[in-house]
Amino acid sequence: MLKLLCTVTLAAVLVAEQASAQTADVDQAAEVEQTEIGVVPSVGGCPVDPAPEIIEIREADPAADKVKHDEMRQLLFDTAQKANTTILLGPNVVLDFSDAPGLVPVSFGPCVTLKSVASFPPRPTGTILSRTAPAFAKRLGPGDVIDLSDLVLEQPRPELPVGSARTPSSPGPLLKFGKHGRDVASSFLSIRCDEGDDTPSDHVRLSGFRVEGPSRGQQTVDQFGIFIFRCLDIEIANMEVAGWGGAAIRVLDGGGHGPGQEPPSNRPGDRIGRPEQVRILNNYIHHNQHESSEENDGDSNPFTQHAAGYGVDVHHGAWAQITENLFDFNRHAIASSGHAGGYDATRNLVLKGGGYHGRMFNTWTHIFDIHGTGCIAYSCGQAAVQSWFTDNAFQYRNDNAIKIRGKPHVAAYIRGNVFPHEGLEDDWGDDAIALQTTQNVHIGSGNIIETDTYGRYGVCDFDADGVDDLFLASRAGFWFSSFGEFPWVYLGPQKDKLGDIRLGYFDADQRCDVLAEDRGAWVISSGGTGRWHPIGAFGARLADVAFGQFDPNKRDHRPGATRRTTHAFLRGADGQWFVTALAQPDWQPVQSSGKPMSELRFGDFTGDGVTDVLSVDGGRWAISESARGTWQRINQHHGDAVGSLFIADLNHNNIDDLIRLEAIGAAAAGSGGARLTWWVSDDGRGRWRRLKTYNFQAIFEGRLPTLFGLAGRFGAAPGGGVLVGDFKRFGHFFSEAEIAAGASPDWTSTFQY
Structure with a gap:
């Protein structure tokens, strides 16, 4: 034990020495800035010594x-202002500031981290022995005796908390801001670096929890969930921010009218x-709404x-990097003033929910916005300094996806985005991009139109x-919804179509992978997150x-089979069937049939753990x-075309069932609603029996989303389930x-697809 402790201590010394070396390598601009604002020399801008208080x-x-809640709420309010502090929130923490107007805004000091953890380690219950520095320096030879006076009692090193409490299947702790008057507070969590501050609140991290505003409906007050003013090295990550009339996150600089890009310009x-x-x-980031009306600001002109x-x-004049976020039900997902600054919007996903602008004119609900500096409604003049719109995917179509209401001082770059609109820019009708001028706007390659991926899921x-x-x-990327x-x-940046890839368990773990083809070779992305690797x-x-x-010699009922037991099935042009393991290409002939591939489906219909081929033969399933x-015929009653059926083991008996979704009526056809019914043939052998019927009423606001159905291993109980998406998503x-x-x-799902 002593030897281990000494080794750890030495490693800590080496790390500290390396950190000191890194401090000397901080770029010159950062050093100048630290000198100006008086921050202690540090690694990454924060003090190395003392270590952050936990x-x-x-x-x-x-x-x-x-x-106890009020005590913890006060603790957060007090400690968030202390420099170099890390505050950890447990997974089930709920802190409600609705009845505490004196505790808002919650202000953050420099080098403060507020984050969630999935669990805490046990609190220390005792002490351990450790060598003192002089004893550590001694070299013991054969026969030497350890002098116990060189040992001291020392508190054990604290264990690190485990992961974030906000995961793909857990929302994380909640900080709630209830209804407050206009003159009480305009923001909830505040990160400010006011001019003249000796120690501005730079280097702040917020991650892994929810920030809930007064209402997810229409609001009349500009309140902000997270407010950032003139601060540097700020990171807002893995959060849910909703219910704010002003903005979920607001980033402001000092108000200089640019062009200003790099300090000191x-x-x-x-x-x-x-x-x-x-x-x-x-x-x-979702459900942030604030309509226009005369009673809101006393302006009777609906245009202004x-x-x-x-x-x-x-x-x-602020800047922000906005990456891999999920947006829904915001009047604008991103907005920017035109005077200076700009933003970099990359690899974001915008769902079908949009905004409501006003009672008379509901046209200003475009998704990514840059204001101009002049004219009515900021629709001319300068449109920021420089902005980037790269590899974003849009599903909202009731207005433009990107609207630039002036001339960028340097440029705006639009490339690699995916739009559901009919036209890209400057077409009659349904355009993805609206420009006040094309000057300094570069519409690059890779933009895709007429592509709506809503309801098309694996x-x-x-x-x-x-x-x-x-x-x-x-x-524009891969995404997944847990359960x-x-x-x-967000999973990864791959740009493949769903129809061009296959999902399955192709490597040595139980996590689903994505398989694609590249120049004749098959490639996999492990977990959908990694780079493509040829197999x-x-x-x-x-x-x-x-x-x-x-392979009938390898029977496996596990729901996720690894590549060692996964095979590929191929139908040749002459009807010959082949199979090969994925470990290496080795196509072996098996059965043959004149039925085309489109009339073949696959599942385990005998319960032996081996995949069978399903089709219609002689008018019945075989x-x-x-x-x-x-x-071999398996059903004496039914012979529905197999291409439209769902296949899943709903009752967990290791035999797949056949499932169909019957739809009657469709809002798109003017019926005003739809009736969806799930039917199942147990094990593919029984008569159709009704599982569940849904009646969905259409809501005629903009374009209706497509109804869809899926089957799989849904739910906590062993077995499977079915899923339908309604008109409200x-x-x-x-x-x-x-x-x-x-x-x-x-x-029901906890969110709208």
């Missing part, structure tokens, strides 16, 4: 213990000089009445928890291939066992397996 808020909930008062100095990434409701608001387990998730290939119940989470040249297009477990047997699940587990068979 504050734990393990439990707090006003509904459970109001006294900013105008006096400006500090934020580059987008990466304020990083907003991997957040879920103030409206807000922004996801991210970048103003007064089903597979991407977080290895044994329950299927939804998978979205947005054409199909929780908000979309071999199989000489077949993925469009002609299916995957399963076709299978070829293991792709080797001749056609909520998912409705049903699983009979939940009844056997003592739970309700019906449940």
Whole structure:
């Protein structure tokens, strides 16, 4: 034990020495800035010594213990202002500031981190022995005796908390800001670096929790969830921010009217000089609404009445880097003033929910916005200094996706984005991009139009928890929804179509992978997050291939089979069937059939753990066992075309069931609603029996989303379930397996797809 402790101590000394060396390597601009504002020389801008103070808020909930809740709320308010502090929130913490106007805004000091943790280590219960520095320096030879006087009592090193409490399947702790008067507070969490501050609140991190505003409906007050003013090295990550009338996140600089990009060329008062100095990434930002009306600001002109409701608001010369966020139901997902600054919007996903501008004119609901500096409604003049719109995917179509209302001082770059609109720019009708002028606006390559990926999802387990998730290939990146119940989470930058890839378990873990083809070779992305790695040249297009477990000598009922037991199935042009393991290409002939690939489906219909081929033969469903047997009829009653059926083991008996979704009526056809019914043939052998019927009423606001259905291993109970999406974009699940587990068979997604 002593030897181990000494080794750890030595390692800590070496790390400290390396950190000191890194301090000397800090770039010159940072050194100048530190000198100007008087920050202690540090690694990354924060003091190395002393180490950050750790504050734990393990439990707090006003509904459970109001006294303790108020104590923890006060603790957060007090310690957030202390420099060089890390505050940890437990996974079930709820802190409600609705009845405490004197505790808002919650202000942050320099080098403060506020984040959630999934769990805390046990508190220390004793002490341990450690060598003193002089004893550590002694070299012991053979036969030497350790002098116990060289040992001292020392508190054990604290263990690190485990992960973030906000995960793809857990929303994390909640900080709530209730209704407050206009003159009480305009922001909730405040990170300010006012001019003249000796120690500005730079280097602040917020991550892993929810920030809930007064209302997710229309509001009349400009209040802000997170307010950032003139501060550098700020990161807002893995958060959910919703319910704010002004903006979920507001970033302001000193108000210099640019052009100002790199310090010291900013105008006096400006500090934020580059987008990466304020990083907003991997957040879920939604339901921030503020309509325009005369009673809001006393303006009777509907063209100039103030409206807000922004996801991210970048103003007064500020810059921000806005990356891999999920936006929904914001009047503008991102807005920017035109005087100076700009933003970098990259790899974001914008869902179908938009905004409501006003009662007379509801046209200002475009998604990414840059104001001009002149004319009515800021529609001419300068439109910021420089902005980037790269690899974003849009599903909202009731207005433009990108609107630039003036001339960028340097440039605006638009490339690699995916739009559902009919036209790109300067077309009659439905355009993705609206420009006041094309000067200094560069519309680059890779932009895609007429592509709406809503409702087009794959089903597979991407977080290895044994329950299927939804998978979205947005054409600008991969995303997944844990259980199909929780908000979309970014996976990776791949741009493949859903129809051009295959989902399955192709490597050595139980996490779903993505398989594609590249110049004749098959490649996989492990977990959908990694780079493409070739697994071999199989000489077949993925469009002609299916995957399963076709080796009768390797029977495996695990829902996620690894590549060692996963096979590819190919139908040759002459009808010959082949299978090969994925470990290496080795196509072996099995059975043959004149039926085209489009009339073949795959599942385990005998319960032996081996994949069978399903088709219609003689007007009834039939299978070829293991792709080797001749056609055997399995149902005496039904012979529906197999291409439209869903296949899943709903009752967990290791035999797949056949499922169909019947739709009657469609709002798009003017019926005003739709009736959807799930039917199942148990094990593919029974008569159709009704599982569940839904009646959805259409809401005629803009373009209606497509109804969709899916089947998979949904729900906590062993077995499977079915899912339909309604006109409001909520998912409705049903699983009979939940009844056997003592739970309700019906449940709904926690967010709108």
